[in-house]
Amino acid sequence: MNPAGRQPRVVISGLGFISSIGNDATEVARSLRELRHGIAPFDFFPGHEVDIKVAGTIKGFDTRSSHHAEWRWPERYAFGREVLRSLPPHGLHAFCALEQLIADAKLTPELLADGETGLFTASAGSPFLQRERLNALHESHGGRMHPMGVVSTIAGTLNFNLAPHYRIRGAVCGFVSACASTAHAIGYACDEIRLGRQQRIVIVGAEDLTVESTYSFHSMRALSRNPDPATASRPFDRGRDGFVGTGGAAALLVESAASAAARGAPVYAEILGWGQASDGYNMAIAEPDGRGLATAMHRALAAAGVAPADIGYVNAHATSTPAGDRSEIRAIHTVFTAAGARPAVSSTKALTGHGLSMASVLETGFCALALRDGFTPGQAHLVDPDPESAGLNLPRTTLPSAPDYVLKNSSGFGGSNVALVLRRWTA
Amino acid sequence: MSGDHPISEKLRGTLRGFPEATIQDCAAFQATGDPAAFERAVLGLVHHHLSPKPPKPLATYPRSTALVAELGLDSITMVELVFIFEDLFAAKLPQEELLQVVTIDDLLNLLRRHLPAPPPA
Numbered sequence: 001m002n003p004a005g006r007q008p009r010v011v012i013s014g015l016g017f018i019s020s021i022g023n024d025a026t027e028v029a030r031s032l033r034e035l036r037h038g039i040a041p042f043d044f045f046p047g048h049e050v051d052i053k054v055a056g057t058i059k060g061f062d063t064r065s066s067h068h069a070e071w072r073w074p075e076r077y078a079f080g081r082e083v084l085r086s087l088p089p090h091g092l093h094a095f096c097a098l099e100q101l102i103a104d105a106k107l108t109p110e111l112l113a114d115g116e117t118g119l120f121t122a123s124a125g126s127p128f129l130q131r132e133r134l135n136a137l138h139e140s141h142g143g144r145m146h147p148m149g150v151v152s153t154i155a156g157t158l159n160f161n162l163a164p165h166y167r168i169r170g171a172v173c174g175f176v177s178a179c180a181s182t183a184h185a186i187g188y189a190c191d192e193i194r195l196g197r198q199q200r201i202v203i204v205g206a207e208d209l210t211v212e213s214t215y216s217f218h219s220m221r222a223l224s225r226n227p228d229p230a231t232a233s234r235p236f237d238r239g240r241d242g243f244v245g246t247g248g249a250a251a252l253l254v255e256s257a258a259s260a261a262a263r264g265a266p267v268y269a270e271i272l273g274w275g276q277a278s279d280g281y282n283m284a285i286a287e288p289d290g291r292g293l294a295t296a297m298h299r300a301l302a303a304a305g306v307a308p309a310d311i312g313y314v315n316a317h318a319t320s321t322p323a324g325d326r327s328e329i330r331a332i333h334t335v336f337t338a339a340g341a342r343p344a345v346s347s348t349k350a351l352t353g354h355g356l357s358m359a360s361v362l363e364t365g366f367c368a369l370a371l372r373d374g375f376t377p378g379q380a381h382l383v384d385p386d387p388e389s390a391g392l393n394l395p396r397t398t399l400p401s402a403p404d405y406v407l408k409n410s411s412g413f414g415g416s417n418v419a420l421v422l423r424r425w426t427a
Numbered sequence: 428m429s430g431d432h433p434i435s436e437k438l439r440g441t442l443r444g445f446p447e448a449t450i451q452d453c454a455a456f457q458a459t460g461d462p463a464a465f466e467r468a469v470l471g472l473v474h475h476h477l478s479p480k481p482p483k484p485l486a487t488y489p490r491s492t493a494l495v496a497e498l499g500l501d502s503i504t505m506v507e508l509v510f511i512f513e514d515l516f517a518a519k520l521p522q523e524e525l526l527q528v529v530t531i532d533d534l535l536n537l538l539r540r541h542l543p544a545p546p547p548a
Contacts (some may be wrong), residue, residue: 067444069443144510144513145510147506
């Protein structure tokens with residue numbers, strides 16, 4: 001609570017991106033406006049013909065080696081051995097995204113270390129690096145244990161590495177709800193700030209793009225087998241056949257409006273509220289009618305004090321899987337169509353691919369850019385809409401104006417659903 | 428820096444990212460068992476792990492210089508060094524003896540005690 005006894009307003013006041021559609025906010029905003037995708041041929045098993053042929057690739061980086069001395073990244077970022085030694089590939093991306101956020105939000109080393117700044121992160125860890133380290137351990141019968149084998153590979157590696165480097169002394173923890181992880185992180189960050197426990201919380205999501213992190217989803221037939229980068233990820237289209245994997249990192253600053261204003265930080269959008277609900281249905285498949293997601297959206301709208309008709313844009317979770325997209329379509333009908341509301345709906349995963357635990361912070365960042373810059377991302381790659389989407393407003397091109405209110409959906413394995421409500425910023 | 432000695436693929440792999448001079452010193456010691464190359468190699472390996480780097484070359488410091496208290500080596504970095512030493516020198520360094528290491532000299536002596544016999548001259 002602030003001194004007047006009112007809850008502080010919460011805003012997004014800094015962004016950073018290392019993504020398949022751009023390695024900074026300017027490039028990302030341009031890709032969103034022009035619906036320029038970042039999907040490209042990707043050789044998961046060089047020299048072998050395999051089912052999955054494309055991914056949302058990160059340009060300007062090479063992190064294929066398990067040894068950081070062989071990594072390459074843009075010259076504008078300078079990191080020494082003492083930073084790199086305990087990072088997985090996606091850790092490098094996370095550091096770069098956070099460097100962008102710090103500059104964007106005008107955060108000083110003193111503010112980062114003042115105890116009023118927290119850090120909430122999510123990644124699946126690095127099964128790629130873990131496999132290397134554990135193989136060496138097994139092959140040596142316990143004799144060779146890489147000193148950084150644990151901290152560079154397990155879920156939580158982003159916290160372990162980022163918090164000490166930036167001397168972050170506020171609330172630091174990680175979130176594990178698969179593809180809803182960073183939506184949970186943003187929601188709970190809002191709560192921390194509203195409760196007066198923190199002034200600002202940095203959200204960082206990142207993932208490796210590797211055989212181990214990405215191709216492994218093919219084991220449950222979740223990935224698109226379509227070899228065409230221009231159509232492999234096509235949420236809501238009748239021809240969709242699975243998601244396209246991506247990696248990289250996204251960083252977003254959640255902050256009290258007063259704290260951001262005091263520093264003259266850029267304000268992209270206000271976060272009005274959030275809601276969550278679980279399907280209680282299946283470890284991997286979304287509940288067919290999207291009841292959990294619909295409940296999460298209803299709770300987010302109630303928390304925000306906003307009616308369905310107020311929402312101008314829904315940034316969908318839709319990953320381009322047949323069952324998942326259908327479930328979300330039904331959830332959107334339940335919340336919006338049934339209330340006579342017809343917001344624009346699109347899934348930007350058509351452009352990026354699916355960033356797993358990073359996806360929510362990446363896409364909330366997209367919504368923040370759209371609200372600040374005045375546009376609404378269209379639904380790329382939609383040619384033949386799923387018949388169940390009849391009645392939904394799926395604009396095929398980017399709209400030249402921003403809505404007043406945005407709802408962002410996220411869903412993860414086990415049926416975890418989160419919705420966030422954002423508003424165009426007015427002081 | 429030592430003269431030209433063949434550098435094995437394994438040595439290159441272990442020392443990815445290290446200065447070329449240190450790699451050469453390690454190769455020279457592996458080929459000849461030369462005590463001077465050994466010391467240069469060890470000091471080069473330690474220097475590479477220090478952050479921030481000391482203002483002067485490590486060889487100019489007294490051998491009584493404390494690794495932790497004066498050079499800022501922390502315990503996890505010491506474990507990284509041990510990981511490298513064990514790989515390079517095919518030695519197994521007992522934990523109880525490692526805990527006794529305080530100075531540069533202590534480290535050199537510990538390694539000397541556990542090095543395999545030098546190659547025949």
